Amino acid sequence: MNTASVSLGASVSSQSRFMQLALAALLGIFVMGFVGFSHIEAVHNAAHDYRHSMAFPCH
Amino acid sequence: MTLFRNVVFIAAIAGLVAGVVLACMQAYATVPLILKAEVYEQAGGGHQHGHAAAPAANATDTNAMSSAVPAPAEAAAPAEDEGWAPADGFERFAFNVVANVVTGIGFALILVAVSEFAGGIGNWRQGVFWGLAGFAVFTLAPGLGLPPELPAMPAADLAQRQIWWTATAVATAAGLGLLAFRKSLPLAILAVALIVAPHIVGAPQPDSFETPIPEGLHHQFVVAVTLTNLVFWLVLGAVVGVVRGRFTGTATSLRDSFA
Numbered sequence: 001m002n003t004a005s006v007s008l009g010a011s012v013s014s015q016s017r018f019m020q021l022a023l024a025a026l027l028g029i030f031v032m033g034f035v036g037f038s039h040i041e042a043v044h045n046a047a048h049d050y051r052h053s054m055a056f057p058c059h
Numbered sequence: 060m061t062l063f064r065n066v067v068f069i070a071a072i073a074g075l076v077a078g079v080v081l082a083c084m085q086a087y088a089t090v091p092l093i094l095k096a097e098v099y100e101q102a103g104g105g106h107q108h109g110h111a112a113a114p115a116a117n118a119t120d121t122n123a124m125s126s127a128v129p130a131p132a133e134a135a136a137p138a139e140d141e142g143w144a145p146a147d148g149f150e151r152f153a154f155n156v157v158a159n160v161v162t163g164i165g166f167a168l169i170l171v172a173v174s175e176f177a178g179g180i181g182n183w184r185q186g187v188f189w190g191l192a193g194f195a196v197f198t199l200a201p202g203l204g205l206p207p208e209l210p211a212m213p214a215a216d217l218a219q220r221q222i223w224w225t226a227t228a229v230a231t232a233a234g235l236g237l238l239a240f241r242k243s244l245p246l247a248i249l250a251v252a253l254i255v256a257p258h259i260v261g262a263p264q265p266d267s268f269e270t271p272i273p274e275g276l277h278h279q280f281v282v283a284v285t286l287t288n289l290v291f292w293l294v295l296g297a298v299v300g301v302v303r304g305r306f307t308g309t310a311t312s313l314r315d316s317f318a
Contacts, residue, residue: 020066021066028167031168042144052207
């Protein structure tokens with residue numbers, strides 16, 4: 001991930017590009033999974049209304 | 060890691076905006092219905108975290124429901140062993156906003172990252188269509204098999220439903236991606252098969268559909284959830300398009316410029 005350039009407006013290598021985008025998507029999936037799918041009781045209760053309102057499987 | 064940083068930055072702004080919008084819509088459209096359902100739930104003997112308890116409690120519900128006054132002793136006891144929960148009122152609303160913003164950023168990260176593979180969301184109009192795709196993947200498709208449910212509604216095993224939900228979202232996303240970005244008939248047929256397959260397999264269903272929740276209340280909730288989610292996804296996609304446009308400025312090719 002240290003290839004090519006580091007400034008906006010220039011191309012990075014396609015491999016690095018893929019890695020960075022995949023990393024961003026994984027981060028998103030992790031965040032979503034933690035709030036919406038976690039079985040931890042306190043997390044469930046905190047986001048209870050949200051889970052119901054998003055039709056995430058709940059209870 | 061500039062690209063990563065940019066994606067996170069755009070996702071954070073879009074998730075924040077769309078999450079706040081969604082939280083406000085929920086405060087008016089869905090949360091009141093959840094609170095109503097909780098009255099039935101508590102009248103039926105507290106927060107049920109297993110479908111097995113639902114039909115049993117149901118027998119006594121009809122009477123309690125008509126008077127619509129939950130027995131305080133019954134309602135208070137089960138709440139004890141459920142661990143910490145935000146207090147009703149502002150605290151509960153605040154946690155809901157936080158949950159909306161955090162997952163809004165999560166959804167935005169996925170949306171931005173995936174759309175970059177396809178050349179990126181160039182403007183708000185493209186964003187609206189990407190948003191529609193997100194709505195189809197994360198709300199419409201899983202919602203067909205597992206409709207939005209209110210508290211006290213019977214449901215199958217949680218882990219199984221989560222697996223089905225996730226698999227359906229992945230299959231639908233793959234199907235839509237193939238339809239949109241591959242110009243071959245066999246792949247289009249495969250795409251349709253991918254979208255249909257989870258529903259042929261079928262979502263895990265509860266043993267019994269008996270519930271103290273009135274049909275009308277549930278139907279209202281399904282409509283409210285679906286529409287609020289639609290608006291959320293359209294706003295999310297549009298904001299990504301706008302913010303990303305600002306970011307890339309007057310660059311000639313978005314695909315190359317967004318680095």
